[in-house]
Amino acid sequence: MNNQAWxxxxxxxxxxxxxxxxxxxxxxxRPVAWCLQxxxxxxxxxTSPKTRRASYAFLNRALARPASWxxxxxxxxxxxxxxxxxxxxxxxxxxCLDVEIHGQEAILERISAGSGCIxxxxxxxxxxxxxxxxxRRDEFSIRVLMRHEQNQVITEFLNHLDADIADVVIPLGxxxxxxxxxxAAEQGALIGLLGDRAVPGEESHECxxxxxxxxxxxxxxxxxxxxxxxxxxxxxxYRGGNRYDxxxxxxxxxxxxxxxxxxxxAAHLVEQYAxxxxxxxxKAPYNWFNFYDFWQSG
Numbered sequence: 001m002n003n004q005a006w007x008x009x010x011x012x013x014x015x016x017x018x019x020x021x022x023x024x025x026x027x028x029x030r031p032v033a034w035c036l037q038x039x040x041x042x043x044x045x046x047t048s049p050k051t052r053r054a055s056y057a058f059l060n061r062a063l064a065r066p067a068s069w070x071x072x073x074x075x076x077x078x079x080x081x082x083x084x085x086x087x088x089x090x091x092x093x094x095x096c097l098d099v100e101i102h103g104q105e106a107i108l109e110r111i112s113a114g115s116g117c118i119x120x121x122x123x124x125x126x127x128x129x130x131x132x133x134x135x136r137r138d139e140f141s142i143r144v145l146m147r148h149e150q151n152q153v154i155t156e157f158l159n160h161l162d163a164d165i166a167d168v169v170i171p172l173g174x175x176x177x178x179x180x181x182x183x184a185a186e187q188g189a190l191i192g193l194l195g196d197r198a199v200p201g202e203e204s205h206e207c208x209x210x211x212x213x214x215x216x217x218x219x220x221x222x223x224x225x226x227x228x229x230x231x232x233x234x235x236x237x238y239r240g241g242n243r244y245d246x247x248x249x250x251x252x253x254x255x256x257x258x259x260x261x262x263x264x265x266a267a268h269l270v271e272q273y274a275x276x277x278x279x280x281x282x283k284a285p286y287n288w289f290n291f292y293d294f295w296q297s298g
Contacts, residue, residue: 021033021036021040021084021087022087024036025084025087025088026087026091026093030084030088030096030242033084034081034084037077037080037081037084038077040080041073041076041077041080042073044076044080045072045073045076050291050292051076051291052072053293054290054291054292054293054294055067055071055072055075055076055291056072057293057294057295058075058210058281058285058288058290058294059071059072059075059285059288061210061211061212062210062281062282062285062288063285071286074286075285075286075288078238078240078286078287078289079289079291081238082125082126082128082238082289085097085126085128085238085242085244086126086128089128089129090128096242097242097243097244098241098242098243098244099129099243099244099246100243100244100245100246101246101248102245102246102247102248103247103248103249104246104248106232106248106250107119107190107232107248110188110230111141111188111190113188114187114188115188115229115230116184116185116186116187116188116189116190116191116227116229117185117190117191117229117230117231117232118185118190118191118192118193118220118223118224118227118229118230118231118232119142119190119191119192119193119232119234119248120193120194120195120220120231120232120233120234120251120273121192121193121194121195121233121234121235121236122194122195122196122235122277123194123196123197123288123289123290124196124235124237124277124280124281124284124287124288124289124290125235125236125237125238125244125280125284125287125289126236126238126244127192127194127234127236128236129236129244129246130142130192130234130236130246141184141187141188141189141190142168142189142190142191142192143168143169143170143180143181143184143189143190143191143192144168144169144170144191144192144193145170145172145177145181145191145192145193146169146170146171146172146193146194147171147172147173147199170184178223181223181227182227185227185229191223191227191229192234193220195216195217195220195270195273196216196277196290197217197290198215198216198217199217202217202219203217203218203219204216204217204218205217205218205266205267205270205271207270207271207274207275208271208274209274209277209278209294209295210278210281210282212295213295214274214294214295214296215296216270216273216274217270218263218266218267218270221265221266221269221270221273222262222266224252224254224255225255225257225262225265225266228254228255228256229254230250230251230252230253230254231250231251231252231269232248232249232250232251233247233248233249233250233251233273233276233277234246234247234248235247235249235276235280237280237283237284237287238284238287239284247280249276251269251272251273251276252269252272
């Protein structure tokens, strides 16, 4: 599977089943919806050999032992649980979830001073926790840079649950994308984006990740240098049940770097980011939701 695989991999969710599980979750309750995650996850687990192969390839490294089918199934189930919990987050049913936030004080201080920053997330755990909290809490004014072509069925359906969430998105690849991000940062907003998937045709940097080289995009780091704002790493770790731990960690303060120095500085920051992502991947391996050949092994 090459580096375009995650872009071309078929989305397996359907609008019909999303509507069914959402109706059950909101009308009947989380316990019933929770129980339904098991047969739904089992179906996708059994019928998706690509995600199983990717799951084993990752877990063998993260667990430092041969992964069992139970390990892989648990990883798939954790992904299903985070999808279910998006329904509650976007429907303002925060009472259903237990979310604990760590390291937010420094960010709030910057925002209260009118200073924006980049929040660099990943496909480990739930990035949606940040997106929904940002839309609902005054101290978290957030804009999310993302590609609309990915996970369209899930994204559009969940955005339909809460129009405010759709409003925070700045689509990548448009003429004014960076200008809109710059304006939002100048207004003190958090600029959220993901830093763990290299897009074909865009610059990446090879980093050691779980003992093997993997490509990571450098664009988020260069964007931070161009905008001269700090970068915080974000990890929304699902802990099982209804519990989440949100971690904010400073990656770098605002940098004033010349154009000629940006490549080297960006590469260094990407390596630091990959190292922290590796830390959390080992700490919470079942939260890894990059279900494709992350190491581009050919």
